[in-house]
Amino acid sequence: MSELTKSTAGAGPAQTAPAAPAEPAIARVTQWGEIRHRFLANKLAVIGLVLVALLFLVAIFAPLLSPHDPYAQDLTNTLQGPGGDHLLGTDALGRDQLSRILYGSRIAVVVGLASIFLACVIGIAVGALAGYFGRGTDSVLMRIADVFFAFPLLIGAIVIIIVMGRGVTPVIISLAVFSWPTVSRLLRSSILSVREADYVLAARALGANTRRIILRHILPNSIAAVMAYAAFNVGGAIVAEASLSFLGVGVSPEVPEWGNMLAAAKDFMGVKDYLWTYPSIAIVLTVLGFVFVGDGLRDALDPKLR
């Protein structure tokens, strides 16, 4: 795809990386004030921001908010429906669902942010090098990106987790390893389009050196596109993380985590539906929060598309 004179980057792997707009958003850094204004004028974006803020608060204050110890089992009180002492009921080991959902936000936040951050760091480094130097460097780096891009995310992640063992860190690493190519492609194509922009040509004409041009002129402008992608895809990463748990290869099952809760609840379908509905709602609200924020950010950066 890299050979097209017109970039088609931005269409990521279908299951996890929703397409960024076909044209990379280009915003001059001086426009941040206006971008913020446009963002805040967008109702959904603000709702998203509130949801994300709530998520962070819940994650930070989970111990204060939780009515019970999320690990405490009560075998005499298993599978109690919602109500009474346990607002959202208890699971098959008599643990309080509400507390487990509240604590589950911690894993979601950590994995979501860390894996996307890591993916962005790798992706930006590779994409910037490829986009700026072009030619041989570009070819080699983009072929490597292709290899990881073409790998199915979940399978790659499962293999890495089996090698590294279960746990939060392996999950973060495995998600990042297979999602950085999207960032690279996005950044690279954005750089390619910015590279010939007037202000970069002007900088070059004024005798700025390569490194300076990348750091001062190209990156800040290309990074806008990456940021919108990142915000949007934190949600995707959280889903992927829950999917791994759902498939039984994520974090250990005793850890309060939404995917784990769903995996344990799956066979109770039709008899104890509250076991999977509440964690599902938690996931959906979280993902929507990030999606709204990502959307809002994209629209704010590129208002044409509204």
Added chain:
Amino acid sequence: MGRYVIRRLGQMVVVLFGATVVLFCCLFVLPGDPVGSLGGDKARDPAVVEQLRERYGLNDPLPVQYGNFVKNLAQGDLGEDFTQRRPVTEILQPKLVNTAELAITAIVIDIVIGLLAGLVAALFRYSFWDVLITLLTTMAVGFPSFVIGMVLQKAFVVELPWFPLISDGTVNSLILPAFTLAILDAALVARLMRGTMLEVLRADYVKTAIAKGLPRRTVLFKHVMRNSIIPVVTYLGISFGTLLGGALITEAIFNWDGIGLALVQAVQQQNNPIIIGVVSFGVAVFVLLNLIVDLLYAVLDPRIRLA
């Protein structure tokens, strides 16, 4: 053009090579003996284990194993799986058909729903329908496929028994998994379609087309569509490539006997020939579809030069 395709196919081989090398290295360092146990946690007779290791060349060093794999692959042979000891190609073939069935249905749903919704939203911008569609498509992006799958299952299998849980080979059993798979992509297609179409509708050549006295449907379905569809085709192509590689979660939820499910099981059982077969296939299809999309892009947009 011809040279371009050849060069791209060459790159494809490089990517496939890279992916299989990465995969081999991963599988090689996995703890556990892939032929060490039976279906359950019962250890195999050591003599049988040794015999099987020999038979499948598992005692060879990694480069030799990889060399053999490449040699066999060149002849279209993916080896024998470790549990049933049947040819991998024979095992995967019907599963591939199932996955393809699902992928095609899903992509058709994507196209129909996605394009239609995007079209309506763009044409009636800011109308009730636009707001509704924008809201729904945004929501859809927020629903993980396993949640969608479980909700659909609960609603249309358990509560309203309209669809069978077990595939009975009819279109009926295809509908729920295909929808589960399609919802996200359909939403993304709709969003993409709306965005590009709004841009195209503003283009000068649309004005020209109207000024030429063309009927509205010609303007819309010839001049507007043809231009709006380009990024959508790109997206759908790549998405189709991913779908064909097997949908792990959806196939697991709906017990769809496709290569995605086979892959998950194979990973659990360390049934390496199946893993290698499915992943190689998935990567190859993905890269190939990327190439096709690029070619299609050049056909759809004459400004693109393939170089």
Added chain:
Amino acid sequence: MRGATSAKWVVGAVIVAMSATACGGGDNKADGGSAGGTFRFGITEPTAIDPVNAQESEGIVIARALFTGLYDTSTDGKLIPKLAESGTPSDDGKTWTFKIKAGTKFTNGEPVDAESFVRGWTRVSAKASASDVSYHMADIAGYEDLHSGKSDKFAGLTAVDATTLKVELSIPDFEFVKKTAHSVFSPVPKVAGAGDNKAFNDQPIGNGAFKMTSPWQHNTSITLVRNDDYGLQKAHLAKVEAKILNPANGSTLEYQGFQSGQFDYARMPTPQLTAAKAKYDPQGEWISGDFSGINYLNIFNQNAPFNNADARKAISYAIDREAIVKGVFQGLQKPASAFLPPSFADVYQAGVCTSCVKQDVAKAKEYAEKGGLKPGTVVNFGYNTGAGHEEWVQAVAQQLKDVLGLDVKLDGKPFKEALATQQDKATSGLWRQAWTADYPTADNFMTPLLSTTGIGEDPATGKAQGDNRGRYSNPEFDKLLVTAKATKDDAARAALYKQAEKLAVDTDQGVIPLWQRTQYRLVNSKKFKDIKMDFYEDPTLAEISLK
């Protein structure tokens, strides 16, 4: 053991259990039942249906419908003669002579004679077959040579004449006859060829109550039709359809299939058992049975902290089996207080594992103290993932933490990896394990799981290649087993086994029994009669008839 059936990596499908009431066996002449009808049920894709490698219950149910061997086994461990008119051991227990019923045929017309048994057993043990189940024949003289490829003849087998099969063993075994009930001991016709004959693997030609008229549709279905030339009591059903389901959710599919009328027999996912029982038990469509299996904790006997019996007893005392059965299994499992199953009536000793009978916090602490199991000790607790064990292992881990203050580290792994870890000499701690019997002998539990030979340590790597991966080893126990096997008198032999179990499971606490193997099924008793479960927890196809 037949591949820990339930343990196919099945996401969330623990199917266990059943009750003594329904076990048939005996005589089912199905009087009044009418012939015909199609019986439909679901299975997961078997490894093989050819007796040469049929191993898990899904494969065995088909193999046993297609082939009839010398004996069959009832759920309570009694032998039922099939083609054998008699089976007689020599006084030293090393030679068995079987008289075979004359005049029966394979469905292709070939006669079923002593030679066909020799052929079948040789085929299984031959090197080229690389059979996973050939080890059942390991005690027959000449097995090693045949299995290693040194010979292509099974030295210990002789077809004396058409109806006389002589089997010479390398060690005395007065219970060998019970082994022959396993499908691996089936006769095969000449057309079977070698063990890897793909055509025969997919459409075996047998001598059973049913036959296949079309090959196995992999991942789709296996269809059996009645063998009208069957040499013994003919089946009633005209047809049996085994629909092959995705193992990812096999039991859920079976259950849903039963509810929607697609199946006449089904397992259920554990979480649905309570609801299913409430609905189907009153209609007489719910059957249950206790089977010859055990769920237990493997405890790594040779590494700290469990290298002494006191520490191991502390663990057993600390577990509240009753509470877990009630809370997690919704009362549908039974706590085990012995290692051998109650179905082996002659050797079963309820409560032989003293520490299993009831949770005893004080005793647990006392033994922990004695065994040097201090609070805070790190204990690894392994289990295989995706087989529905996630819940109860957490409950056990919690009790160990609560009672003994141990730092329990749960470690879920997929099968192959789990096995590799268990085999490692350095592994310590606990591991979830289950076993179901291949044939109704105490030996089938004790030798592979508790004897020193059961460890099968590879001298080079130190890996435990056998099934005794907890590495319990006591020469006294080993001697008792050898003696028991060579004891002709049933009662005397049973006494020896009881003594051995007491030593290994109580005195030494080499393993920690948890719950018995109980199984539940839904059966379409409105349409069919005599649907029961056999020793292998499969439907008794040959006896079912239309109402």
Added chain:
Amino acid sequence: MTTSSITAEVPRQRGEGAEGPVLEVRDLHVEFKTREGVVKAVNGVNYSVSSGETLAVLGESGSGKSVTAQAIMGILDSPPGRVSKGEILFQGRDILQLPESERRKLRGPKMAMIFQDALSALNPVFSVGNQLGEMFRVHQGMSKKDAKAKSIELMERVKIPAARSRVNDYPHQFSGGMRQRIMIAMALALEPDLIIADEPTTALDVTVQAQVMDLLADLQREYNMGLILITHDLGVVADVADKIAVMYAGRIVEQAPIHELYKRPAHPYTRGLLDSIPRLDQKGQELYAIKGLPPNLLKTPSGCAFNPRCPKAQDICRTEVPALLPVTERDGTELAGRGSACHFREEQLHG
């Protein structure tokens, strides 16, 4: 009608038919609804054009000249734009009253438009042959093959070299001048009675500009069409236009036969425009520029919209909107076809 209208009766110079003008715009108002408010883009425009006649419409961007043209063609972005008032008489019929299907049939066979930037006005993904032929296929039901032959013929008519071999090329493969010729060919395809050319040469090199203008003028003459030439460049129109209408803030501020306007502008804005043309005889002097910026159409200045920039503005200019009124000689004889919307038009004209 607050603004008294004079539909300038220009002496017919080339026209033959005396049945009246091809197009007559009467008191046209166009407004756009935006989030910030209603933008009144056109406020009571009147003009007419006859067969064979060329009307130049002059104005800065935002003056409403293009919007008027789009309203005539019926290609306003709607919503948000709409004609709020007025009539557009095409060959005597008020086409604003026609249903869309009828209006569509006018576009192409009866009236056509040439856009400023041919690169963006031609659809990038269809060959020029396809886009040219579309006219014949849609309006005349011609077969693909015939349409193609016609396309080649048209391309030859607008002097595109090697038309036959280039008919299947795409717009981006042509040079700017050639692309504009294709636009012209497309407009001419069905020999309409009226062509509106919206800044047809702005995007072109100066040398090419003249060629394209000449071609347009030649073809107009040949087909005897009415031509509305929209431009912001007084220099372009001098040679080709018959009469001129100067627009400012959605109104026509001056109307005159072309040469008279050059000689004696009757509106300070026109004066300013003329003064800002560089002239060889004034080398060395500082170039004149109209002060200030074009008005914001959301809040047009009260009175004469030009008053903030007008060097001669008086109090009345800030309170009363001047109507477009005839201009007279000092002796009071009315100047045919001339009008100005300035309170001090006579002073401007004579002073």
